[in-house]
Amino acid sequence: MTARSETIAVARVGRTGSPRNPAELTRTALLTTAFVAILLAFLMPLFYSAITSLKSPTQISQPNSPILPSDPATFTWNGVSYDVYYVPLPDGTTRELALVTPGRKQSEFIDPSNPEQGLISWQGSWRVLDQPWQLAPNWDNYAEVWGLIDFPLLLRNTILLALISTIGTVLSCTLVAYGFARFRFPGRGFLFTLLLATIFLPGAVTLIPTYTIFNKIGWVGTWLPLLVPAFFANAYDVFLLRQYLLTIPRDLDEAAMIDGASSLRILRSVVLPQAWPVIVAVSIFTFVYSWNDYFAPLIYLAGHDDLLPLQVGLARFNGIYYQNPAFIQAGNIMTLVIPVALFVLFQRVFIRGIVISGVEK
Structure with a gap:
């Protein structure tokens, strides 16, 4: 091999890396196929x-x-619509013919492709014949569900609950996480451990005491039991935010303090601009959780139909129209549109916030 050939080979390896062997390609193909199958499932x-x-x-x-x-295929002849069937003929062929005159032992059909041919008599029971189907999506299902479920009212309630809960959670959890990540005070480690311990506390344990408190102060039947707790932080989001804030260098805080910035000013001008990926992740988590919350609104808003969110309204709708699966699934799809669109729009930022990554100094 000449020096020129060696140089070209080295350049190619530098650009594309070492060539893959067949075993590695097979393993990659199998893993890709497995992941695609899991995704489809x-x-x-x-x-x-x-x-x-x-x-x-x-x-x-x-x-x-x-x-x-799809809908059964039909053929309109002389202003009348007739059902189309697969009809076996004496010559051994099967044709699509429209049933004009049904009979128990003999029926009359017409050929949709050549109606001038006239009626075709066929011996046998037409009830045993199969019908061809033609693609016909029934978009009217969504329009009917929109009116039957009072979707605009439920959608308004759900959006308001989700937005207010998201704002309260992001504000409160950011402040608490900033305190644990940046300030040193006695008992900080113990308090943070105690906060994390609440993650393992089952919701059923606190359900009755919480409901009793809200009932005694007159909040049952309003949105307050659903919104006020969001402004008092939660352990999971505080942990996620704190871990991300720890990756931001303290040198930036110290430089801002030298310039006379207060703690809140540092949070607003230095920390938050670098923490927006995790803030977006927490916002999406909270929004989707509030959007899908069913149990809490069911308990606290019982008897107040004008305050119900989508999940409770959809459950009642499913109980009424359980014999119409198309209506039930149309309501489910309408409920999923906004959360799915939100994730698609912010998926890159969302994933970046979940994967706790730092910044370059």
Whole structure:
């Protein structure tokens, strides 16, 4: 090999790395296939909901109907709509013919592709024939659910509850996490450990005492039991924020203190601009949790239909229209739109906030 060839080979290896052997390529392909299969398994319920939400009651009642939303094929002749069937003919072929005159032993059909041919007599029971299906998504399901469930009112209540809870959680947890990450005071480690211990406290243990307190002060039947606790921080988000704030160099704080900045000014001007990925992550966590919360609104808002969020309203709707799966799945899809859109828009920032990473000094 000449010097020029060696130089080209080294350059190629430098650009692309060492060549992969067949075993490594096979392992990569198997892992990729496994991960794709797992992803499809997780997404399968969502696909089922989306497809079912567009089906008509006729298709749902048919056991042999296709998976995609479809309607039985029809043919309009002389202003009248006729059902189309697969009809076996004496010559051994099967054609799609429209049933004009049904009979117990003999029926008359017409060929949709050549109606001028006239009626075609067929011996046998038309009830044993299969029908072709044509793709026909029923978008009217969403419009009907929108009105039946009073979706605008439930959506307004849910958005307000989720936004206020998110604001309260981000504000309170940021302040508490900033205190644990930046200030040294007696008992800091013990208090932080005690705070983390509340994560392992089952919600059923505090449910009755909390409800009793809120009931005695007259908050049951209002949004206050759902909103006020958000302004008093929680252990999980405080831990997530604190761990991220610890990665921000203290040199920046000291430089700001030399310039005369107060602790709150340092938090606002130095720390928060660098902590926005974890703040976005906490915001999405809180928003989605509040959006999907069912148990707390069910307990505290019982008997106040004008204050209910989507999850409680949707559960009641499902109980009424349990015989119509298309309506139920349409309501589920409508409820998922905003959280999914929020995650798609901020997924990069969200993942960056979850993966606790520091900044370069």
